[in-house]
Amino acid sequence: xxxxxxxxxxxxxxxxxxxxxxxxxxxxxxxxxxxxxxxxxxxxxxxxxxxxxxxxxxxxxxxxxxxxxxxxxxxxxxxxxxxxxxxxxxxxxxxxxxxxxxxxxxxxxxxxxxxxxxxxxxxxxxxxxxxxxxxxxxxxxxxxxxxxxxxxxxxxxxxxxxxxxxxxxxxxxxxxxxxxxxxxxxxxxxxxxxxxxxxxxxxxxxxxxxxxxxxxxxxxxxxxxxxxxxxxxxxxxxxxxxxxxxxxx
Amino acid sequence: xxxxxxxxxxxxxxxxxxxxxxxxxxxxxxxxxxxxxxxxxxxxxxxxxxxxxxxxxxxxxxxxxxxxxxxxxxxxxxxxxxxxxxxxxxxxxxxxxxxxxxxxxxxxxxxxxxxxxxxxxxxxxxxxxxxxxxxxxxxxxxxxxxxxxxxxxxxxxxxxxxxxxxxxxxxxxxxxxxxxxxxxxxxxxxxxxxxxxxxxxxxxxxxxxxxxxxxxxxxxxxxxxxxxxxxxxxxxxxxxxxxxxxxxx
DNA sequence: AACGGCTTGTGAAGACTTGCACAAAGTCGG
DNA sequence: CCGACTTTGTGCAAGTCTTCACAAGCCGTT
Ligand SMILES: NC(=O)c1ccc[n+]([C@@H]2O[C@H](COP(=O)([O-])OP(=O)(O)OC[C@H]3O[C@@H](n4cnc5c(N)ncnc54)[C@H](O)[C@@H]3O)[C@@H](O)[C@H]2O)c1
Ligand SMILES: NC(=O)c1ccc[n+]([C@@H]2O[C@H](COP(=O)([O-])OP(=O)(O)OC[C@H]3O[C@@H](n4cnc5c(N)ncnc54)[C@H](O)[C@@H]3O)[C@@H](O)[C@H]2O)c1
Numbered sequence: 353x354x355x356x357x358x359x360x361x362x363x364x365x366x367x368x369x370x371x372x373x374x375x376x377x378x379x380x381x382x383x384x385x386x387x388x389x390x391x392x393x394x395x396x397x398x399x400x401x402x403x404x405x406x407x408x409x410x411x412x413x414x415x416x417x418x419x420x421x422x423x424x425x426x427x428x429x430x431x432x433x434x435x436x437x438x439x440x441x442x443x444x445x446x447x448x449x450x451x452x453x454x455x456x457x458x459x460x461x462x463x464x465x466x467x468x469x470x471x472x473x474x475x476x477x478x479x480x481x482x483x484x485x486x487x488x489x490x491x492x493x494x495x496x497x498x499x500x501x502x503x504x505x506x507x508x509x510x511x512x513x514x515x516x517x518x519x520x521x522x523x524x525x526x527x528x529x530x531x532x533x534x535x536x537x538x539x540x541x542x543x544x545x546x547x548x549x550x551x552x553x554x555x556x557x558x559x560x561x562x563x564x565x566x567x568x569x570x571x572x573x574x575x576x577x578x579x580x581x582x583x584x585x586x587x588x589x590x591x592x593x594x595x596x597x598x599x600x601x
Numbered sequence: 602x603x604x605x606x607x608x609x610x611x612x613x614x615x616x617x618x619x620x621x622x623x624x625x626x627x628x629x630x631x632x633x634x635x636x637x638x639x640x641x642x643x644x645x646x647x648x649x650x651x652x653x654x655x656x657x658x659x660x661x662x663x664x665x666x667x668x669x670x671x672x673x674x675x676x677x678x679x680x681x682x683x684x685x686x687x688x689x690x691x692x693x694x695x696x697x698x699x700x701x702x703x704x705x706x707x708x709x710x711x712x713x714x715x716x717x718x719x720x721x722x723x724x725x726x727x728x729x730x731x732x733x734x735x736x737x738x739x740x741x742x743x744x745x746x747x748x749x750x751x752x753x754x755x756x757x758x759x760x761x762x763x764x765x766x767x768x769x770x771x772x773x774x775x776x777x778x779x780x781x782x783x784x785x786x787x788x789x790x791x792x793x794x795x796x797x798x799x800x801x802x803x804x805x806x807x808x809x810x811x812x813x814x815x816x817x818x819x820x821x822x823x824x825x826x827x828x829x830x831x832x833x834x835x836x837x838x839x840x841x842x843x844x845x846x847x848x849x850x
Numbered sequence: 851a852a853c854g855g856c857t858t859g860t861g862a863a864g865a866c867t868t869g870c871a872c873a874a875a876g877t878c879g880g
Numbered sequence: 881c882c883g884a885c886t887t888t889g890t891g892c893a894a895g896t897c898t899t900c901a902c903a904a905g906c907c908g909t910t
Pocket of ligand 2: 811
């Protein structure tokens with residue numbers, strides 16, 4: 353009932369069954385929308401990468417890309433890429449490749465980023481400031497609609513043209529702006545409480561930077577960004593690499 | 602040859618074979634070190650979470666934890682947690698649980714964080730400043746040993762008591778401090794070049810914040826933190842949740 | 851109109867993960 | 881010292897994901 357998605361991927365046992373073994377052809381109208389197709393979680397995570405890569409290729413003037421080219425650019429196996437894209441429907445042309453523009457459109461559609469989404473950020477400290485000032489969100493279809501902090505000394509301060517607001521208006525603000533995604537950049541101690549407040553305000557997706565495991569009701573998605581955890585994973589691999597030196601015998 | 606590890610988990614086809622199907626009992630001396638045991642990638646990612654959770658529990662005075670308690674706190678299935686911990690060896694006591702202190706020690710050992718590791722950070726901009734000022738790394742066994750930036754206006758500036766250095770001394774600095782982990786917080790355009798410089802300086806593990814796929818030689822591990830990507834994944838789930846409303850028929 | 855070359859889409863096999871269920875093993879009260 | 885109770889460690893089955901290999905399909909050329 354909690355199972356955070358993060359660096360690993362977890363699997364909360366989605367109600368949907370069916371897997372790759374499904375009689376995939378014969379369903380899902382050949383070239384139309386992906387009606388009823390289940391996109392695996394692992395694929396969703398890669399779609400974000402493909403979207404960025406294919407957008408760049410499009411910007412460089414490419415009209416089509418082959419799965420080999422795209423896979424190389426995204427750093428994945430070509431077969432995996434093709435299978436991933438096949439979940440969106442059949443948008444490639446055999447012998448030619450994928451139409452770059454169409455691909456951008458279709459991936460965006462599946463990811464649900466065809467229209468901008470509003471996001472709120474709670475906790476405007478060290479990290480929160482960096483996030484608030486980051487232009488990379490807007491270019492990917494996300495607008496930070498509001499900033500919140502519990503520190504009254506910070507309320508009212510403008511960051512990147514956006515005023516920091518008091519926590520008391522969080523719920524009203526989220527509902528007005530139809531915000532469904534919240535980012536938590538408060539200290540760990542405040543994380544769970546802020547999370548609860550966000551959910552009470554109607555937020556159903558949370559990106560958590562605090563190093564804690566949030567507990568949320570069903571229907572709310574949480575992804576966590578755990579930087580120290582990332583370093584520990586790297587540390588593990590580092591240790592393994594150098595392990596050979598001492599354990600030769 | 603590239604395959605970044607990030608939100609998803611990828612699998613670069615590690616040379617190691619063997620899997621869970623291995624005759625796990627009968628090997629790995631019952632209670633001693635985990636000699637020769639292969640720790641699955643998915644488990645490694647969770648070990649970082651367990652380490653944090655169990656550390657907190659220890660700080661609260663708990664002497665032992667059961668797999669159920671620990672699993673609940675970490676947000677995973679108890680059986681999964683036990684299997685994960687079994688890769689470190691047999692450090693639990695049946696009928697009692699795990700010794701908190703011992704567990705911290707063993708997980709730290711496997712993750713290779715028993716002694717502090719030095720890390721360098723390249724790119725002291727918006728995000729880099731936040732990272733440089735973050736105290737959470739040190740408490741997890743990582744010390745930011747040096748900061749680098751290409752902007753001469755920033756070289757010399759002190760952040761959190763550490764001076765920003767010029768890129769020209771990166772290699773020397775890394776070798777002197779025996780740094781094997783590097784963090785990249787430069788704009789996307791500079792990412793690959795900086796990555797190459799880090800590798801040339803002897804770095805073998807990279808944590809990348811730039812929204813690009815780095816290409817690195819074998820033997821170098823990359824993990825990426827893609828915030829816009831995380832939001833897109835959340836967006837996908839959000840879209841799915843609200844899809845029922847329009848597709849009822 | 852048929853052909854050769856190239857690339858997609860996907861069945862099938864294999865690899866990896868998860869989670870159940872339970873025997874093994876240890877504790878605690880009597 | 882024993883028996884009841886608790887909790888670990890893990891065999892096993894069921895998923896989920898990855899990768900290979902190749903038929904099917906599209907294009908341009910002859
Ligand atoms: N700074 C980094 O680079 C970094 C890296 C990784 C993780 N993190 C994590 O991100 C979080 C924020 O880090 P930071 O360095 O920005 O910390 P910070 O202390 O600089 O900022 C925290 C902000 O949250 C606000 N806050 C505290 N309680 C609140 C509440 N109940 N409601 C709303 N706002 C509240 C504070 O007023 C402050 O402005 C921490 O959990 C930290 O562990 C930070
Ligand atoms: N700010 C955020 O919250 C945020 C969030 C997600 C991702 N990112 C990514 O992190 C990276 C950094 O973001 P930022 O907002 O800090 O950008 P920034 O422009 O504020 O900082 C970039 C820094 O890198 C330095 N730099 C440029 N080229 C360099 C080179 N070749 N060698 C060394 N240093 C160089 C610049 O001088 C600057 O100080 C970007 O790739 C961005 O997409 C940032």
